[in-house]
Amino acid sequence: MKLLKSAIIASTVMILLSIVTKDITAQQWVTDMQDTSLTLAQKQASFNAYWDNREYEKGKGFKQFKRKEYFQQNRIGENGKLDLPQNRITDYRRIQKEISTAKSIGVAGQWVQLGPFGPSNGIGSGRxxxxxxxxxxxxxxxxxxxxxxxxxxxxxxxxxxxxxxxxxxxxxxxxxxxxxxxxxxxxxxxxxxxxxxxxxxxxxxxxxxxxxxxxxxxxxxxxxxxxxxxxxxxxxxxxxxxxxxxxxxxxxxxxxxxxxxxxxxYKDIEFKPGDPNTIYIASSTRVIVSTNGGDSFTNKLSISGSRRVEIAVTPNDPNYVYALSGNNTDGGFNGIYQSTDAGSNFTLKASSPNLLGWSKNGSDAGGQAWYDLALTVSPTNKNKLFVGGVNMWTSNNGGSSWNIAGYWIAGQGVPYTHADIHMIRYNTHNSSEIWACTDGGVSKSTDNGSNWNEKNNQLAIAQMYRMGGSKTIANKILTGWQDNGSNLMTSNWNFVLGGDGMECIISHSSSNTMYGSLYYGNIRRSYDGGNNWSEISNSIPETGAWVTPYIMDDNNANILIAGYDNVWKTVNKGNNWTKISSWSGGKLNTIAATGNNTSTIWTANNYSLYKTTDGGTNWTTISGNLGSGQVNSIAINKANPNKVWVCKSGFYDGQKVYQTIDGGATWTNISGSLPNYPVNTIVNAPNTANGLYVGTDMGVYYYDTNLGDWVPFMKDLPNVIVSELELFETGDKIRAATYGRGLWESVTYPFATNINNSTNNKLNKVKIYPNPAKDIIYIELNQNINTAIKLTIINSIGSIIDEITILNNDVNSINTSKYPKGIYFFKLISDTHYSINKVIIQ
The missing domain is CATH 2.130.10.10 (YVTN repeat-like/Quinoprotein amine dehydrogenase)
Known part of the structure; x- marks a missing residue:
């Protein structure tokens, strides 16, 4: 690990030296951000060199970088670079094949979507x-x-x-x-x-x-x-x-x-209407033309200072070609070019106002052309154009002059379109109907762009970072979304807090008291169910991570613990905060606590894991063999706070989940058969045999000491990144916030409780041997019951693989050679009694 850090530091120094020799006004950081050969540290150095002496501005790419940085921090490898698995398709197909055979309700999970099924009231659905x-x-x-x-x-x-x-x-x-x-x-x-x-x-x-x-x-x-x-x-x-x-x-x-x-x-390509042998392709700085179906190409337009180029054509005049350029300096509007001779020659039609910024009149500078750039031409009017960036603009004279056509804030005297437009297309069946793809979903105009309406009904694509559910009300959950704020699920979904939504909490003492947050730890509080909010973190002089962690005390709803550079505590719901740690080394990215007044607190940043058992008076840096990657999430056993689990980021095979039973003095790797994907979240199920659920980049898995390994727990769950898991203990449910498919819920693992616990109705006089078994296993029953007993054999992911009638007061032999090696549950049940027994077949 030291060698890795040294290599990253050396690389960072080299790139900083190269940056200062360049024009600091150029957006080299955008080029570096998209360069897969660079380490994350190099990309961060390039970004910081540009932004350190600049104030944050909307629509200039700052948030998009931070969002990408957050994503990549959890997915870098030993070399400090984004490191993705080679066998994603193979892994997913193997797991889905296993799960698809599951016939019982349970072990594989039974996921259903909670929504939102379309947009929350007042906001979009997702990108x-x-x-x-x-x-x-x-x-x-x-x-x-x-x-x-x-x-x-x-x-x-x-x-x-x-x-x-x-x-x-x-x-x-x-x-x-x-x-x-x-x-x-x-x-x-x-x-x-x-x-x-x-x-x-x-x-x-x-x-x-x-x-x-x-x-x-x-x-x-x-x-x-x-x-x-x-x-x-x-x-x-x-x-x-x-x-x-x-x-x-x-x-x-x-x-x-x-x-x-x-x-x-090449990011964009278009046919010449009516002539598919003529193809226009766009690089970041050029428009290139082929007239023989792609066999050869000729450069027709070179655009100085360009970052990205989009092309548009129209059947109204197949010889007309338009090229839209975003500039390389700040991502703003670089120019609109027109050709009237099928791309042989181009003329600059306009380079102002700034069509790609946030301003309603185009008076600002800069934009994020590398992220949102769209262009279309009317199929019936070769001079009618639409450009999309943060906002939407239109021209009626071939690009010579422009008017705002859609603005990212509603009620400003301009039609509303959600910010950040990625594509604009005319419907091929209706020359007055235009569709825009945005960070909020899709918008439709039926009057050639004069008015716009969002068309997102049933579109369930929310990119959720975090959630916080009521402890007592099943259908009350607050969720934080990328691009679309914080949204509250009750009997329906409602947008309650703007910005990019992050961590959320609903108070366990009053469900109308809730907390939401924006990036970098801007925490807000509402006392009226999300109707009104006040900022409560402005007295904290530190900034937090992109997704800043904060939690509520299990017993005292007045106490919150938040992680910034340090750990901060409030005992009055955020009115005042006290710093209870003193260290440096990076933004804290996860936090967990338990005990009276949160006496035991664990937290982690990119490099270190910390613990206090006295409410923050003294802290211990936890060491030990915890593998590579950062700690993404921490789970503490509420009954025994010395028992703790951490899950890890990155693609480090076999380094996913670690357990301590002595407060961090020693650690055991319990990664087992977890596939090599980042583990983003972990929760411990109370009153189980150390039951654990983890959410990964490829679904949810369950573990307990009865199983001794992880089993897929994702039946009917989409193949989507799971950002956070949360248990709703009152209803024996588990919820998953996903990054792309909204909020989901499943019944918990049906065998999660200790299978050896006896009850009045249990078949107590059962002998199953040998266990582990190989070719044959024997079952002896000596129970004082007269009804028939059925044996159901269930594998570890919930498939019923066999059903057999068992004789009472007899020795029953079962041929196990036909079953694959693994863990099984033998479920014996009569009209009045039952027994569940774990069996290993070798």
């Missing part, structure tokens, strides 16, 4: 990257979310459904129907703008989106490649083009094989 339209049915529309999968509407966007929760990657960059065959759809996986998920290449459906298969252009996660945009030939569905981070590709056999036609990174 959408792309939209496309069925070639013959105007009511059929398909969209793609960066971490929520593919969604289809059969009623013009009135409602949406999905069937892609089981894809190996539910991030979607682009999606295209084959114009000549609506049963064929191609999908570019991943996240074109935000890196919230990673690409597995191009997928294809041949049944209108009911099922999906990989194509010859497939990636494993470890390659860190990206697929951006797609084009499908208008009359031949087997000819398809893809722009990627490794070049421009073409397939002529429906995606079976692909040929790279041009090396480079």
């Amino acid at each position: 959408i990257n792309c939209v496309d339209f069925h070639p013959t049915n105007s009511n059929k529309i398909i969209i793609g979310a960066p971490s929520g999968g593919i969604w289809r509407s059969d009623n013009g966007g009135t409602s949406w459904t999905t069937n892609t929760d089981d894809l190996a990657s539910i991030g979607i960059s682009d999606i295209k129907y084959a114009p000549s065959d609506a049963s064929i759809i191609y999908v570019a996986t991943g996240d074109i703008d935000g890196d919230d998920t990673y690409s597995i290449g191009i997928l294809k459906s041949t049944d209108g989106g009911n099922t999906w298969n990989t194509t010859g252009l497939s990636y494993n996660y470890q390659q860190k490649r990206k697929a951006y945009r797609l084009l499908v030939h208008p009359t031949n569905p087997d000819i398809v083009y893809a722009s990627t981070s490794l070049g421009f590709y073409k397939s002529t056999d429906g995606g079976i094989t692909w040929t790279r036609k041009k090396l480079g990174t």
